[in-house]
Amino acid sequence: MLKRDTIVMPADPDDPEDGDVTAEGLERGLRARTIRKIRSKLGLTQVEFAERFCVPVGTLRDWEQARVTPPDFAVAYIRVIGQHPDIVEQAIAPAAA
Numbered sequence: 001m002l003k004r005d006t007i008v009m010p011a012d013p014d015d016p017e018d019g020d021v022t023a024e025g026l027e028r029g030l031r032a033r034t035i036r037k038i039r040s041k042l043g044l045t046q047v048e049f050a051e052r053f054c055v056p057v058g059t060l061r062d063w064e065q066a067r068v069t070p071p072d073f074a075v076a077y078i079r080v081i082g083q084h085p086d087i088v089e090q091a092i093a094p095a096a097a
Contacts (some may be wrong), residue, residue, distance in 0.1 A: 005022060006023045007020045007021065008021055008022065008023050008026050009021035009026070025066075028066045028068075029066045031069060031070050031075055032063060032064050032070075034075065034079070035060070035063050035064055035070065035075070035078050038078055038079065038082035039060075039064070042081075042082070042085055046060050046064065052085075053081055053088060053092065054092055
C-alpha cells in the first residue's frame, strides 16, 4: 500500500457523507490551512494575494481548497511571504527602466 493510499482517519460510519482520509489527503489539507491562514493574516483576498505575489489565482484557490497539493517550494515561498511580505514584494518587483 502506498503512502497516499494509507488511511490515517477512517470515515465516520454514522455520517454517509464522510470518507476515509489518506495520508496524502491529510498533508494536502494541512498545507491548504497553512496557506489560507497566512493569506488571511495579511488581510488579503485570494485575488489580491495572487496579484501581489505573482501566484496564479486559480493555483492559489486549488491549494487553499486542497484540490491540489502545493509543492514544497510553494509552501516555503508562502511562509516567507507570511514573515516578510514587503521584502518579497520588493524582490519580485520588475526592475525600473
